[in-house]
Amino acid sequence: MDETTCSSHTCSRELPVYCSDTAPCLVDTIVKGKTRKKNKKGKKRQSAACQMKTDSECTLVTAEQLSPSQHLPEHLEKSSAGSKNKKKSQKTRIILPATSQASSAHREEPSGSQKASAQSACDQSTQTESPQLQSFQTLSTQTPPIQGIHSPPTESKSTQTKHSSFPLQQAYWGRSFTDQSTDEQETQSSSRNSHLTVLSWNIDCLDSENISHRVKGLLSQFGKYRADVVLLQELVPGCLTILQNIMKDYQVLQGSEDGYFTAILLRKDRVQLLQSNIVKYPTTEMGRNLLIAHVSFLGHPLCIMTSHLESCKSNSQERLNQLRRVWKWIKEAPEDHTVIFGGDTNLRDWEVKKLGGLPDGIFDVWEMLGEPEESKYTWDTSINDNKEIPHSIRLRFDRLFLRAAAEGAQLRPESMTLIGLEKLKCDYFISDHWGILCTFKFEASEEQRVND
DSSP: OOEEBOSSSOTTSSOOOOEESSOOSOEEEOOTTOEEOOOTTSSOOOOHHHHHHHHOGGGOOOHHHHOGGGTSOGGGTTSOOOOOOOOEESOEEEOOOSOOBTTBOSOOOOOSSOOSSOOOOOOBOOSOSOTTOOOHHHHHTTOOOOTTTSOOTTSOHHHHHHHHHHHHHHHHHOSOGGGSOHHHHHHHHHHHHTEEEEEEEEOOTTOOTTHHHHHHHHHHHHHHHOOSEEEEEEEOHHHHHHHHHHOTTEEEEESOSSSSEEEEEEETTTEEEEEEEEEEOTTOSSOOEEEEEEEEETTEEEEEEEEEOOOSGGGHHHHHHHHHHHHHHHHTSOTTSEEEEEEEOOOOHHHHHHTTSSOTTOEEHHHHTTOOGGGTOSEETTTOOSSOOSSOOEEOOEEEEEEOOSSSSEEEEEEEEEEOOSOOTTSOOSOSSOEEEEEEEEEOOHHHHHHO
16 A cells, blocks of 8 residues: 555645555655655744745735635644655655544544554645644744845835835746747747647645745746646635736636635636636535636637545545536536636546546547657656655646537647646745646537538
């Protein structure tokens, strides 16, 4: 059995630590020739609240607003959203609890009696490695200023705002479109007119480690690709505010206002919002839902959906219940709409097979493209070490589904690329998930070709 961890939450919606399918007491592991040792007495962790605040004073966000703990349920506030200390050593020595309950993957205090058996573990990434970690709010008071972000105190507030917002704006905009040559602009415009680009990404904003660097990196990726539709999971209010203040060229729809949630970003000059709605999953224990947007893309009606399905291996049945609802909403969308769903599904291939495979008319975009190996694993601890998982796990958690319109132009996938594969200067990746960037093209239907 894999000894691994939960993702942005646990089965009980608490910020997790290590949990296990088995009940080992001590594990010594060497990971791919280099190993790490957790050092609880190492450097102080920098909080998401303080780092993002200093990186984006233009947003006028307080530490309380940035702190996910201010928006999470009461029992979630007891845990930190911190991650790991990235200190390297010769061995990784992880002490795992003798037992863990399926309903909660966090480490618990020893009880008076031994549990009868160990429960199933969660096999995703973790946002905490110790229940002793302080909260975002407490840590924010200990975070030193980020050099180059703060403006001199003698300047006016408006000048300070302009200066402090510059690093994030520069990360997003990079080389201005107006600085490009006329030929470059014409080439990009003609190419984009016939293509739809969709980016789906679990951006792991619950993890506070090096969050300011990671948010800059995230904005840089958004600015580089300028996708028509962006589907995000594990967004928190503070990060959302930054995106809204920097990415003025996008319309932002959010799946919730509390805790962590999903969002759909629509590029204003290319996509027109018609209506949106949120579908709640009635039996979720993690506050999950389905966010839907009906839009028009260059005259083509689209139905865009995103969701973050229930996490953890032990929650397979609830996850499949949610997947059935997603498929139901995809099938019941207006027939003249092309439907695109993208998100962190937390699915294992055997779970889809358990449901009898995909329903008729719904297709997995990765499979439509011939199952390219280079874009298969979106959660890959053999490369991505943002979470200190002591062994390699490679899973295709993030997926895109497509349902074609019954008539009119047909949307076909042309490519799928994983992004966020480069480490930042802080020695972290932007997220523990890779982003999925897909390019689609509208083609005339057979009926249209015959008539033409």
